[in-house]
Amino acid sequence: MKTNKMVILIAFILLGLCFSACSAETRPSPSPSAQRIESPEPPPSPDHTPQVTDEQAAKLYAEALRVWEWFGYPEVIKPLAVDYDDAKEIDGYWYIRVTDNSIQTYAELESRVHSIFGSEIADRLLDNEQQFKDIDGSLYIRDTAGGSVVAKAFQSAEVLVESGQKFIYRIMYDMREDLDDGESRMGEKQDQVFELIDGAWKCTKFEYIPILDDTLLTSE
Secondary structure (H helix, E strand, C coil): CHHHHHHHHHHHHHHHHHHHHHHHHHCCCCCCCCCCCCCCCCCCCCCCCCCCCHHHHHHHHHHHHHHHHHCCCCCCCCCCCEEEEEEEEECCEEEEEECCCCCCCHHHHHHHHHHHECHHHHHHHCCCCCCEEEECCEEEEECCCCCCCCEEEEEEEEEEEEECCEEEEEEEEEEEEECCCCEEEEEEEEEEEEEEECCEEEEEECCCCCECCCCCCCCC
């Protein structure tokens, strides 16, 4: 009798073990969507804002000054290189062929202006359709006589950084109203504003200063 009880007990134990093993095999594993996925923290993005140096700021201003003077504001002081022997008359105006190799068409001129100035200044400079023309595949500029200007002697400049996206190029100069008599006003200043637009520094505020001493304002 005791033997029968032992046999029955062993049978129940074996049956329980078999049932547990089957349950473990048939139990579905959790779906990927039900699992909690720990996303790593994104690394801090590095600051890619270019830092402008005094030398770079001076070159940016020099290029802005050079291009501004092509349009004769207020007068053509240092115009583009031209060939006076290649002149054409159109609608009562004489146009002279531009020989600057960097801009040989009006499209190249537009691209150059927009690469240096913000859209508001660039559009204003290019607004005069009679200033430049494409003639026979080449760029021509209207022949205009420049007037007199108040000369200003360059003294120094400093870069005032307002943010990673904007800086001011402040020019200090002496205004000489009459060079023959030596009259002048000392300590004048003018601020030119540059902003980072689409990854490039562009001038968004420009005040024209005809500089006498431009040795520190070179874009070469």
